[in-house]
Amino acid sequence: MPRTDHIKEVMHRYQSSFYFYDLDLFEAHLQAIRSVLHPDIKVWYATKANPMSEVLRILWKNGFGADVASMGELQQARAAGFGENDLIATGPAKSKNYLAGLMRAEVRAIVIESLNQLRDLNEVCGKLGRRQDVLLRVQLEWDDHLKSVLGGSAITPFGLGVEDWEGVDLSQFKNVTVQGLHCFQWGNILDLGQLERLWSSTIVACKSLSRAMGFELKILDLGGGLGISYTDDRELDFRDVHRVLLGLKQHHELATIWLELGRFSIAKFGSYFTRIVDVKSVRGKNLIVTEGGINHLARPALVGEAFPCEAFLNPDPDTKPFTVHGPLCTALDTLGDFNLPATLRPGDWLEFKRTGAYGFTESMPYFLCHGLVGEAVVYQNELLIPRAPKTNLEWMI
Numbered sequence: 001m002p003r004t005d006h007i008k009e010v011m012h013r014y015q016s017s018f019y020f021y022d023l024d025l026f027e028a029h030l031q032a033i034r035s036v037l038h039p040d041i042k043v044w045y046a047t048k049a050n051p052m053s054e055v056l057r058i059l060w061k062n063g064f065g066a067d068v069a070s071m072g073e074l075q076q077a078r079a080a081g082f083g084e085n086d087l088i089a090t091g092p093a094k095s096k097n098y099l100a101g102l103m104r105a106e107v108r109a110i111v112i113e114s115l116n117q118l119r120d121l122n123e124v125c126g127k128l129g130r131r132q133d134v135l136l137r138v139q140l141e142w143d144d145h146l147k148s149v150l151g152g153s154a155i156t157p158f159g160l161g162v163e164d165w166e167g168v169d170l171s172q173f174k175n176v177t178v179q180g181l182h183c184f185q186w187g188n189i190l191d192l193g194q195l196e197r198l199w200s201s202t203i204v205a206c207k208s209l210s211r212a213m214g215f216e217l218k219i220l221d222l223g224g225g226l227g228i229s230y231t232d233d234r235e236l237d238f239r240d241v242h243r244v245l246l247g248l249k250q251h252h253e254l255a256t257i258w259l260e261l262g263r264f265s266i267a268k269f270g271s272y273f274t275r276i277v278d279v280k281s282v283r284g285k286n287l288i289v290t291e292g293g294i295n296h297l298a299r300p301a302l303v304g305e306a307f308p309c310e311a312f313l314n315p316d317p318d319t320k321p322f323t324v325h326g327p328l329c330t331a332l333d334t335l336g337d338f339n340l341p342a343t344l345r346p347g348d349w350l351e352f353k354r355t356g357a358y359g360f361t362e363s364m365p366y367f368l369c370h371g372l373v374g375e376a377v378v379y380q381n382e383l384l385i386p387r388a389p390k391t392n393l394e395w396m397i
């Protein structure tokens with residue numbers, strides 16, 4: 001059945017806003033990534049990008065591991081099938097309880113982001129009578145002042161600086177085995193040359209830190225950061241990315257490189273659909289007000305970048321500029337400025353593309369007591385409804 005027929009079916013059933021994911025295309029993309037992977041380059045999926053059960057099951061089925069950043073993500077990944085050695089854990093907040101949960105799940109490695117985390121894990125390991133492989137997360141200083149959701153050159157809670165790690169005597173932590181380092185500060189990069197420069201400097205700094213701390217750099221985790229364009233047709237080809245990584249691995253004599261890919265894995269395979277509630281002109285500006293906004297899709301307000309938007313099944317070439325606002329009583333609830341058909345009216349659907357990553361779970365659903373957005377997927381050309389929308393009465397107390 002064509003994609004548009006599945007979408008029309010969901011519109012008919014839900015009668016309210018929803019995310020739609022094409023998991024057949026997603027699976028083909030995963031298989032294309034896997035088909036080029038050198039055994040010493042491992043790709044984990046960053047669960048935070050989209051933790052939906054069906055997405056995780058397909059990743060697991062296709063041999064990918066997952067990076068989790070909370071007890072919730074750990075539980076979700078376990079329920080989807082990820083077992084021992086299929087998981088790694090990143091994130092600045094790891095309680096002893098969570099660390100014990102990670103140990104019980106027999107994760108492949110825990111990324112350590114502070115000295116307290118190192119002490120706590122060492123203690124938890126002692127109590128369980130087990131050892132755990134870890135990577136130490138390091139954040140580097142950069143001359144570059146580009147902005148990044150990951151912090152870029154700013155000081156963030158993600159790991160420690162080189163000088164903070166250098167003085168640490170690892171021999172005090174008998175229950176952990178340091179297998180390498182983790183360093184990831186720049187997100188959504190589309191320029192292969194820029195990725196290569198960032199990775200190159202990261203590798204040099206990490207090799208030097210591991211020497212100074214006296215451990216062998218068996219694993220270097222470079223995080224995520226492979227970009228998706230929200231404004232044009234630019235695409236990173238994973239074969240080129242892989243070629244660059246392999247070249248760096250050989251040049252710097254690295255044993256193993258890990259990546260944790262979120263956006264690049266899933267963003268392209270999701271769309272967010274919402275209906276127009278009002279169309280008006282205010283002091284000379286054309287406005288569309290939609291049923292869902294940043295309560296369903298917060299990223300435009302968080303990073304100031306819109307997702308590409310089209311009128312669903314309305315290719316009318318007679319367009320005019322509109323600013324699209326969601327339903328919240330704040331001017332922050334703006335989904336962007338777009339050229340859309342001049343004839344749009346209440347009840348018409350808009351499609352926001354490339355919303356498969358950092359969509360549903362990054363939103364702010366409760367403000368103003370609206371309904372919760374639904375999710376639907378197509379997999380093996382079957383329409384599945386993993387999450388029907390909820391009315392306000394179904395969540396309010």
Ligand SMILES: Cc1ncc(COP(=O)(O)O)c(C=O)c1O
Nearest residue numbers: 046090187224225260261262263
């Ligand atoms: C530790 C970590 N790894 C991986 C990712 C995924 O990054 P991306 O979506 O750029 O691939 C993130 C995103 O925030 C992250 O915090």
